[in-house]
Amino acid sequence: MTGQKENSDPLEARKRRLIYRATHRGTFEADIILGNFANLYVSKMTHSEIEEFEHIMDLADTDLMLWLTGFEPIPKNVNSSLFQLLYQFAQKNKINKH
Secondary structure, eight states: OHHHHHHHOHHHHHHHHHHHHHHOSSSHHHHHHHHHHHHHHGGGOOHHHHHHHHHHHTSOHHHHHHHHTTSSOOOTTTOOHHHHHHHHHHHHTOSOOO
16 A cells, blocks of 8 residues: 555655656756756755756756856856756766866
8 A cells, every 4th residue: 555655646756757857858968967966856855846846847958958067157037046956966967078
């Protein structure tokens, strides 16, 4: 019965969907950065952080990667404490260190 209860928890289902979305973005770089971040942090996120990360996942990969790599400044309407955590994670885990 415990397995059924875990499967019916809406927050846990949202977390699983977020991890899937983060690891299946469509671009290799976004899959790696967002997927690794999600695998590390989503399980610990609060309800409001889950909502915020869902919003981040709705953004275009091209914009996200420009902001996360520092090629363009992060817009004020996106720049939150969670996005800053994601940004710091991306900076520490760069794919291309040219």
